Amino acid sequence: MNKKNKNNFTNDQLLKFYEKMFLIRKFEEKAAQLYGAGKIGGFCHLYIGQEAVVIGILSSINSEDTVITAYRDHGHILARGVDPKLVMSELTGRKDGISKGKGGSMHMFSKANRFYGGHGIVGAQVPLGVGIGFAHKYRNEKKISRVYLGDGAMSNGQVFEAFNLASLWELPVLFIIENNKYGMGTSIGRSAAGGELYERATVFGIKGEKVDGMNFFNVSESAIRAREYIEKNSKPYIIEMDTYRFRGHSMSDPGLYRTKDEVNKMKEIDPVLMMKETLLNDYKIQEESIKNVESDIKKQIKDVEKFSLESPLPDLKELYTEVYL
């Protein structure tokens, strides 16, 4: 058994995880392209560079577990298994979008896939996710609510109220900080005082750790450890993922707050490429198998693009539907 694979994933499983990471990467590259072409409007926050986080966590999730995140959510909803055609059609604002074109990039949900959004207000998803964990406990469900938040949210007041409640009421919640080093254009050093971000939760009695979020295996191992802790202790847990986004905060971000050198240096530890190399070198997965996966995804993305551009605009009557149930 390989040292890096403490989780005993089979090669087929690992290839599946790689496929998901590659799907997110290619999906986001296509989204960037469509945004540039004026086919996607508004805000569009790409997940490129952070793929190992969501797929590493995915490797620890039961299908019944719930997930909630903020606005950088394309990778998350894809990881949860929602059809990329529906996701891209939401970005293009079409009738077949997962939110019928009424949510947009930041507001996508799927109850069937246990994905609770997609929230546009920094920090707001954290109390919501704690509430979903509350519902799991209330109903004696053996589920864990996974709550993603960025480094920027870690200075937002309601997040600490949510930590307090989650710990006080012993709720099955895993907090995952995706620390990509910048809250929009403000570096973490210019926004957060004190030590490590996850330590801010430990004062509420929440155990946690910091993990290399660029490496699928490290993330996965930590995610499984967290799951076991929550299941055993019925208490929340927090993981801080050291990660990086290769693109701007959103598509309209000129990125003047960081140097090209810094970005290029981080690209040397590109999580998708590293995963591929590990599969080739350490797991001896055939290059051809990987190439097949990649070419299937590329083909799929072409179909996704076509679908999302051919899907009609929402009916005008949709304006007034779904305000109330």
Add this chain to the structure above:
Amino acid sequence: MKILLPALSPTMETGNLVKWLVKEGDSVVSGDILAEIETDKATMELESPDDGKVEKILVKEGTENISVNTEIALLRVDGEEIEEISEKPIEKSPQVSSNGSEQPATEVKISMNSLLNQTKENSDEKNWSEKEISMREALNKAIEEEMEYDKDVFLLGEEVAEYDGAYKVTQGLLDKFGSKRVLDTPISEHGFTGLAIGAAMAGLKPICEFMTFNFSMQAIDQIVNSAAKSLYMSGGEINVPIVFRGPNGAAARVGAQHSQCFVSWFSHIPGLIVIAPSNARDAKGLLKSSIRNPNPVVFLEHELLYKEKTNVPEENDFLIPIGKGNLIKEGKDVTIIGFSMSVQRILNALPSIEKLGVSPDIIDLRSIKPLDEELIYNSVKKTNRVVIVEDGFGNTSFGSHLSYLIQSNCFDFLDSEIIKVSGKDVPMPYAENLEKLALPNTDEIVSAVKKVSYIN
């Protein structure tokens, strides 16, 4: 030294003497507990103000509805002469009438209960078994019945459980349903409101109490951006079946930060339902409907109405549909529209209005959003004149919107301008006279009726 029944809460006018803990002849020192007094909010201990001997007990234990400042005992303080029991009641602070001047109010109170009984007779409602209870008890019953009816309903908020509710609305619910379903939260509105909304997204039906709606401002982002908009943003995927409830508006001299009506704020938001009942019966029927509703409901109560009693059906299937106003008094000359506390203000003004020879339709909106437009327009088409009374600030208010709706839907029927009697556009002052002046008062309502009726 005379021991007087003290005011133990901002809204306390009378109290009950539950129990004497001393008897005549007992020696006490300052701080000893003399008696237990039940206020409108809680049972409190009355401490001895000085060292001395209990000379005489003037009010027996078990006595109810004792006015604040009534002499309840005499204490012989060491070294002081014995005081005579005064024959006359203790002089109270100056009476401030509803227009803020220092003269006794000569308002004749019209009972909400009798009006409701009349409107019931005119409707074909089924015959309920009714009991006269306060709005506080009615709300409590509504929550209790709905928690029995649906195990997904739970209650959370500050002091709702072990303290029995800051205003006793949730009294006894912890004992009945346990700490899993009745939860005391930290003073953490932004956090627990978000938590409650998240739980609702996952299918539970929370009742989220704000100790007062002023504190909901801490959480307004979650109410507006998470609760109200999720159904729409998700293309119908995520609904949020939650009730936000608590006292709203001005209570009694609690100052600017605790006295504000949020009807205009919440009714501005698509996706929210807004309810503001004026009486116990409506409070029960509407709170039950709100808890069963699959949308987020902002349920605005009023502290000064908590003690007001009406007949309330005891059956657990008594529901009042959301979106239906109530024509509580039928007339012909002018339509006066109010909700929550402003209905009481209209009733206070009614004798003076009738003295003018004017017979008004009085509409209690009950539901602000959705609004019973049909009821309003039918009345206006009959009376051709409208006065709107609201406690909230007049600027960009719900009443402003209502007058817009009426003029655009009943333009050809109006014989006068529409007059809106609103709260003044000032932070709520503390002084008793200024506070009364800041809120809509009888004189203003009567003047408005005169003006729309062209009476000089």
